[in-house]
Amino acid sequence: MASIDPFIQLSELDAVSPVIASLLALAQIIYMLPRSAKGRSALWALALISLGPYAAYTIAMRNARSMTLHSLEHPIEVLIRNAQADFNQMLERQSKTYADAVNEYQRRYEVEPPPGFEAWYEFAVANQSPIIDEFDTIYESVSPFWKLSGKEVVQIMNDAQDTADIDLWLCTFSGKTAETHCIHPRRNADRHVSDLMNRLLGDLRGVLPDVKFLVNHLDEPRVLIPRLTHPNPSAKQWFTVTDLSERPTWNAITKYCPSHVLQGENGKTSPQTEPKTEDLPLITNLSAALDLCQHPEYANMHGLFQGPPSFRLIEGRVPVLSTGAPSTMSDILIPSPAYVLEDEFLYNATFDVPWPQKDNHLYWTGSTTGAVASATNDWHHFHRQRFISLAQNLEPGRHHLYLTSPPPASAPTAGSHKPTLTTSPFLNPHNYHVFPTRIFQCSAPQPCREQASHFRAQSWQPRDAALGARLVFDLDGNGISGRFHKLLASRSLVLKQTLLREWHDDRLAPWLHYVPVSVGMAELPEVVRWLVETERGRAAARELGRAGAEWAARAVREVDVKLYVWRLVLELARLVDEGRGALAVVGESD
Known part of the structure; x- marks a missing residue:
């Protein structure tokens, strides 16, 4: 009892309980000894074994509270x-009319909005969505695949579905019935993907176009797009699949980072990523904090990079919907069904x-x-x-x-x-x-x-x-x-x-x-x-x-999830339109 560390106890009662228990045990032992036993009284000195750590704990608690900032601005x-100021500015600049929304879309992405955008806008306004323009996540997810024609995208999707052990669902959304059906070579349960789509879009019969899309069955992200390359149909290989389950993944998913930040899986930190000693290292730039290429030290700090239970890396421009992805990967982001369907x-x-x-x-x-x-x-x-x-x-x-x-x-x-x-x-x-x-x-x-x-x-x-x-x-x-x-x-x-x-x-x-x-x-x-x-x-x-x-x-809200998925479906429909040619991508070049 006396050896229990008070500094790992979660309450004052937890910290003092071993002291009380050890003192009671010591008292019991002393009073069981004959009164004539030599050195009987000296045994009380053993109380310091438990009183000493508790006294140190009490002093440390008092000193810690005295150091806390009270009057200075934190x-x-x-x-x-x-x-708060940045957020207010973002809300104020949201488009107020449909014409504004179209102009803002064109300004950001240098392309026309997809067909069906006006109906989407009217629904957003009718449901008092405070966000009209901030859908860069969809653009950043979908735009890498614009460099392929619609026919190429469809061919890649079909090839992916036929690939053994790739573990993707091929889903079909019918605009006429507003129903989604997903198929898999060997699985029966799609982890609520079709249920999510039917729940969110099931009342939009005749509003949305038909669309096919691939959905990741795994928890982990899947897609890595090679830099400075374009699929060559004559090569008959649009993508490769590598199973890295329970193996280190860092080198694979950061292989296209600039060479000066690549450190390998030893996780060495480059000089610019060393913590600043003069400042508390609070996150002030979230995008930079999430950028794997700026943080080689993450290699040995997150389980996804050290031994994920399932990780089948797809290298190539394969449009796969996943619920989350790190900065270097190009999965198309879809809301998790957990946010809508799972109690x-x-x-x-x-x-x-x-x-x-x-x-x-x-x-x-x-x-x-x-x-x-x-x-x-x-x-x-x-x-x-x-x-x-x-x-x-x-x-x-x-x-x-x-x-x-x-x-x-x-x-x-x-x-x-x-x-x-x-x-x-x-x-x-x-x-x-x-x-x-x-x-x-x-x-x-x-x-x-x-x-x-x-x-x-x-x-x-x-x-x-x-x-x-x-x-x-x-x-x-x-x-x-x-x-x-x-x-x-x-x-x-x-x-x-x-x-x-x-x-x-x-x-x-x-x-x-x-x-x-x-x-x-x-x-x-x-x-x-x-x-x-x-x-x-x-x-x-x-x-x-x-x-x-x-x-x-x-x-x-659920309706906000619906608005995101609705807009994503419009973008996916344009992506797989077999009459569409390759499009330029803002900010990306070969």
Whole structure:
């Protein structure tokens, strides 16, 4: 009992309980000894074994609270203010008329909108969509395939469907009946793709064109487009498929990055990616943070790059719909059916908790998905395991970054009184409620046994348990996290870590609707401390949680998902139109 580390306990009661228990055990032993036993009284000195660590813990807690910024402006407050200003400007410039929307489309993409765009616009306006023009995600997903003619796209899709073990669904949407049917060479369940399309577009009979499209069956992304190449029909090979399941993928999916940033799978960090020591490494540019080519250190920081359970890489211009993809890959992004159809991932206000009654800590429970632990990799470096280790304070010797108030004597004027970045081995475990509830995805029993002994685990938790916390964490699993929309709607503040682009990226603003967390998480201890322990931080957390929920109710509704999918179908219909020739792509050249 006396040897239990108080610095990894999640509450004051947890920390003091071993002290009490060890003192009671010591007292029992002493009083069982004969009164005449030599040195009996001296045994009370053993109480220091448990009192010493607890005293150190109490002092560390007091010192940590005294260092917290109270009066100075926190960098997060600056980011929130800037995000609000940028977001307001984005809303103000949305097109107000159909002519404006057409002009904006032409300005952005240098091509006419697809047939059916006017009906889409009228539906968007009728349903009070605050977003009319911000659909760059669709353009960025579809435009790489414009360099092929419609006939070439259809031929590639047919060839892909006939390829053994490629694991793609070929889906057909009928404009006349507004029904979608998907087929697969060997599978029977399409993971709700046809259900999603029928749910969203089933009332649009006669409005949309017929269209065929390929859908990824796997959680992981699929498509990598070679640089500076165009398929050659005479070569009779439009694409290749490589199975990298349970193997490192970093070199493969970053092979077309500029050569000066390629470091291989040793994960060495180039000088420009080293953390700045003078600043807290908050994400200030989300696009740059997601760019794999700028961050070779990610090779050993995310499970997708170290040993994903399934990864069949398609190299070539094959239009495949997936729910998420990293910056270097070219999957066409479609909303996950989980966001619309699966009860586990849908928000129900009945199970939410008013803000004052929410627990004041960061909450996450879940499975150790993301990669397969084996003898050829180190599960300590997988993204979910790294997060759990940090939150459970299981990294002895790690120093965390914190912002503190400098002594008044060092800042004689108000203008020079700025926060100071410092390091400390202390992490307040009371600020976190983080547990794995299922440890699996191991190629052999040993890695799972190691994780079970390393982490403190909990049993299965109710699916709405996260709604009882003020701060909730969301991060990638094998693919995208289906929890994000639900957590966003809950008025809890979502701290989001991901390397995958999704359909909603154009309409959600980091530092306004959620807090982005870097892959390295060096900023996380200070972010959580400020949001949990300070009055201004708690007020900011409440406001960001409210803003995220209210915006989700305006712009991440089911009808907003429908608008995205509707517009995507229009683009796909133009893409597979066999009468269409190859189109130029804005910003891309051979």
